[in-house]
Amino acid sequence: xxxxxxxxxxxxxxxxxxxxxxxxxxxxxxxxxxxxxxxxxxxxxxxxxxxxxxxxxxxxxxxxxxxxxxxxxxxxxxxxxxxxxxxxxxxxxxxx
Numbered sequence: 832x833x834x835x836x837x838x839x840x841x842x843x844x845x846x847x848x849x850x851x852x853x854x855x856x857x858x859x860x861x862x863x864x865x866x867x868x869x870x871x872x873x874x875x876x877x878x879x880x881x882x883x884x885x886x887x888x889x890x891x892x893x894x895x896x897x898x899x900x901x902x903x904x905x906x907x908x909x910x911x912x913x914x915x916x917x918x919x920x921x922x923x924x925x926x927x
Contacts, residue, residue, distance in 0.1 A: 868915055876911035879904055 869877050878897065882888040890908070894901040 868918060871914055871918055872911050873907075876907050876914070879907045880911050880915075883908060 869880065872880065875897070879893055882893045882896070883890070888896070890901050890904045894904045897904065
């Protein structure tokens with residue numbers, strides 16, 4: 832048998848739904864920011880950043896996957912991070 836929902840339970844449920852909606856909106860915004868950031872990178876830089884920071888691969892694993900040296904992966908990573916840092920710095924200081 833279903834018990835009636837109390838007023839406290841109803842309020843708790845509303846807070847939960849509101850929190851979930853905020854979480855969904857925040858994730859959508861985060862996804863857009865990530866997509867914009869990754870779009871300024873070259874394909875190789877994007878592969879390195881995604882594999883390293885989203886999938887947790889090591890530079891050695893990425894190098895093997897891409898068929899390049901670990902040092903090349905390291906350089907691609909550094910250049911990509913510099914580009915991203917510059918983009919975020921400019922956005923912060925331009926107000927966009």
